Amino acid sequence: AQSVTQLDSQVPVFEEAPVELRCNYSSSVSVYLFWYVQYPNQGLQLLLKYLSGSTLVKGINGFEAEFNKSQTSFHLRKPSVHISDTAEYFCAVRRTSGTYKYIFGTGTRLKVLA
């Protein structure tokens, strides 16, 4: 079975500062990895995904994430955050074969302060 851990439930950061949201996963088989963002009172939307190839993936709104297989991590980063980045961020995994089931982490609430 797969599991996803987002250790930080809340991350406050000042505007224009860098941020890293941590995601670790556990799986005995190969997985795809995803980050979704949920803005206040909105549905979830895909931020970025890792399927194969380069371990550094870039997403929308200046976010990027790096897949580290040895550390089973997929941390999300942004060099300079804006107030508009205030949202909840979810990391998710899905097996590369056999099932279309996604496992989500519990989310990290990013609050950008002026």
Next chain:
Amino acid sequence: GAGVSQSPSNKVTEKGKDVELRCDPISGHTALYWYRQSLGQGLEFLIYFQGNSAPDKSGLPSDRFSAERTGGSVSTLTIQRTQQEDSAVYLCASSGDRGEGRAKNIQYFGAGTRLSVL
């Protein structure tokens, strides 16, 4: 339609009543998912449908929960004899297996149904 549509957007019910939540996926999407989002709990997988295959019901929390998908399109999640702990936002998502790139690996979410059980 242009996106995943869920109805109603809000539902208030009394403990013990049955409720039905509806999801209209993006046209042509073969996979449909239901999740439950509770405060501080993240997204909890409930069930998914993939084409004509048997659904994966492994996430349904009890036999009071059931879902069906008619004609490979619209899906209904039914909760019988609702309890206060069923209060949550129920999210539906769909994904396709056609299209450019890896479209089948992208889930598109609806805005959710907020269920309140009094």
